[in-house]
Amino acid sequence: MAGIVYLREPVDERLTRARIAAASVCDPEVPVLTIEDLGVLRDVRLAGEAVEVVITPTYSGCPAMDMISLQVDLALEKAGFAARKVTLSLSPAWTTDWMTEAGKEKLRAYGIAPPVGRAKGRGALFGVDEIPCPHCGSAETERVSEFGSTACKALWRCRACREPFDYFKCI
Amino acid sequence: MQTPLLTYTLRLADNALVLGHRLSEWCGHGPMLEEDLALANMALDCIGQARNFYTYAGEIEGKGRSEDDLAYLRDCDAFRNILLVERPRGDFAFTILRQFLYAAFMHPYFERLSASKDERLAAIAAKTVKEMAYHLRHSAEWVIRLGDGTEESAARLQEALADLWPFTGEMFEVDETERALIEAGVAFDPAGIRPLWLDTVDRVFADALISRPGDGWMQTGGRRGEHSEHLGHLLADLQFMQRAYPGSTW
Numbered sequence: 451m452a453g454i455v456y457l458r459e460p461v462d463e464r465l466t467r468a469r470i471a472a473a474s475v476c477d478p479e480v481p482v483l484t485i486e487d488l489g490v491l492r493d494v495r496l497a498g499e500a501v502e503v504v505i506t507p508t509y510s511g512c513p514a515m516d517m518i519s520l521q522v523d524l525a526l527e528k529a530g531f532a533a534r535k536v537t538l539s540l541s542p543a544w545t546t547d548w549m550t551e552a553g554k555e556k557l558r559a560y561g562i563a564p565p566v567g568r569a570k571g572r573g574a575l576f577g578v579d580e581i582p583c584p585h586c587g588s589a590e591t592e593r594v595s596e597f598g599s600t601a602c603k604a605l606w607r608c609r610a611c612r613e614p615f616d617y618f619k620c621i
Numbered sequence: 622m623q624t625p626l627l628t629y630t631l632r633l634a635d636n637a638l639v640l641g642h643r644l645s646e647w648c649g650h651g652p653m654l655e656e657d658l659a660l661a662n663m664a665l666d667c668i669g670q671a672r673n674f675y676t677y678a679g680e681i682e683g684k685g686r687s688e689d690d691l692a693y694l695r696d697c698d699a700f701r702n703i704l705l706v707e708r709p710r711g712d713f714a715f716t717i718l719r720q721f722l723y724a725a726f727m728h729p730y731f732e733r734l735s736a737s738k739d740e741r742l743a744a745i746a747a748k749t750v751k752e753m754a755y756h757l758r759h760s761a762e763w764v765i766r767l768g769d770g771t772e773e774s775a776a777r778l779q780e781a782l783a784d785l786w787p788f789t790g791e792m793f794e795v796d797e798t799e800r801a802l803i804e805a806g807v808a809f810d811p812a813g814i815r816p817l818w819l820d821t822v823d824r825v826f827a828d829a830l831i832s833r834p835g836d837g838w839m840q841t842g843g844r845r846g847e848h849s850e851h852l853g854h855l856l857a858d859l860q861f862m863q864r865a866y867p868g869s870t871w
């Protein structure tokens with residue numbers, strides 16, 4: 451029954467509803483962030499009769515993408531969309547610059563240091579970043595490992611409060 | 622008969638898959654927890670890159686083969702990876718030095734390939750280059766730490782270098798297949814980044830207090846499907862499930 455009502459819905463309202471549904475999906479590895487906060491949600495559009503949601507992976511090997519696709523599909527189904535499609539797009543490549551300010555604040559509150567600065571090219575390669583501690587705010591921190599619990603995070607330690615923390619890498 | 626674009630894409634895919642598998646062999650065996658995670662993360666990056674290239678290769682071929690079919694159901698002589706990546710993982714110095722030599726090449730290579738006239742290759746390359754930047758930084762730091770470390774770590778690193786160096790020449794090879802793609806603006810001529818690669822290698826080796834061997838005879842063959850016995854052993858491990866239980870899924 452619900453489907454019949456939605457078909458008569460104006461296109462822009464349908465898309466807005468689809469966008470709200472898709473944007474509510476959280477990253478399974480960083481559950482405080484929605485895929486919209488992360489910049490993984492790239493587009494919501496019409497593909498014929500279907501609503502199409504376009505997402506992009508953070509890293510090539512990101513194991514969360516299958517789960518995110520599935521959850522977006524479920525969210526759309528729950529919102530009453532019978533015809534739906536989730537598309538994975540590689541280009542343009544995801545960058546931490548797409549993470550929203552609200553997303554960065556949520557990360558910090560969760561205990562993960564958000565990416566610092568803007569993703570740049572070769573300059574960032576051998577540069578040393580200064581990452582404030584998400585717990586106490588101290589700048590007296592050091593990198594323990596370039597690779598943390600997931601591909602998108604590095605492992606850091608605070609010299610002031612002695613707490614270890616994850617840093618969301620800037621790429 | 623494969624089209625040049627298919628062969629080229631398979632070469633990129635096979636390099637990433639085979640190296641990713643070698644890195645994954647360290648999972649649970651790293652010298653310390655942080656490094657275990659780092660090696661597993663780098664493996665994941667490589668396997669993710671391989672998936673993107675295989676999916677595209679399957680589409681170019683147009684016979685309905687999936688990324689899994691290409692990874693799990695081809696025999697040794699169909700693989701087109703360079704010999705460098707199929708060498709057994711060796712000790713930690715060997716693994717890290719291989720990763721460094723490879724990433725120092727692949728980082729600038731994919732940077733240039735991201736301007737390919739083939740949109741799909743360009744997109745995958747742009748994604749990959751960011752990951753290779755981390756592999757390069759991480760492995761370079763370890764090369765310096767090992768070279769400028771203890772007598773044993775320096776000796777092992779120098780030994781690994783003697784083993785690996787003859788396998789670096791193949792990264793710069795270009796055959797007719799690739800020449801046509803380079804001229805079409807689809808592929809990129811690796812000769813163009815050799816000075817940059819040597820510069821990166823020399824700068825890191827200087828800090829690591831080790832010296833680069835002279836350019837002697839170089840190993841070749843992997844890109845034409847002529848492999849060492851090591852690839853067979855690797856594929857036996859990698860492909861076992863799909864060969865024993867065809868079509869099995871998680």
Ligand SMILES: [Zn+2]
Pocket residue numbers: 583584585586587588608609610611612613
């Ligand atoms: Zn602190």
